[in-house]
Amino acid sequence: MTTTHGSAKWQGGIKDGKGAISTKSGALTDYPYGFASRFEGKPGSNPEELIGAAHAACFTMALSLILGEAKLTAEHMETKADVTLEKVADGFAITAVHLTLSAKIPGADDATFQELAGKAKAGCPVSKLLNTKITLDASLQG
Template sequence: MKTHGSAVWQGGIKDGKGAISTQSGALNAYPYGFSSRFEGKPGTNPEELIGAAHAGCFTMALSLILGEAQLKAERMETKADVTLEQVADGYAITAVHLTLTAKIPGADQAKFEELAGKAKAGCPVSKLLNAKITLDATLES
């Protein structure tokens, strides 16, 4: 499976503006910029989107693992707190903290924690930090 997201940017870092879109249309030219990333203004930012993607992927992975253990969640809610910090060479995502609450009939806390740990390890977005990243860059004249 392949899918894509895209971004358009115009202007400088502080006075510029951008728009993020997804192949599905869930986001269509949704605004983002310096102020939405660092100043709490309306719009989105890459870290928020990574958090949503991680929470969604992890929760879906856990649903699969629960099914393999003959369990089914009535409800799961995951929050992914993404930490962006200034480091020596700029900025970096230094941590993601997943907070999960769930109602799973038949599961005890120990089993729940075990299966959640497997989901965290197996989630494709969790594995992203180990992904090979390639780049093709073309400059238009």
């Protein structure tokens, strides 16, 4: 079992308040986040962005493992995770994550690639964590 952590600080109200996000690794140290960065496009981070980065990273690592099991190695993979936050009856909810993968994998045909990418989407730990619709577009570069 592995345990790590991220942390958040907050002070003030929802619209006038400000927060800071940190990670155990130090990749983020008191990085700003708040209402303006979440809903108004202002500088700073937000939870959905961080979930997207975590999901993209987890999925891509899972696919690397699955490719290795199939005796394939990626020359390059890049994944973007679009996280949808919507207003619902009882507040807000993350309602979907859409993964877009572009990869160059020597020796892989598209059918095999799509199958293995689908396995990674279903099996990565962050996919399992999220109780939402997760979709995937995967393109194999020639």
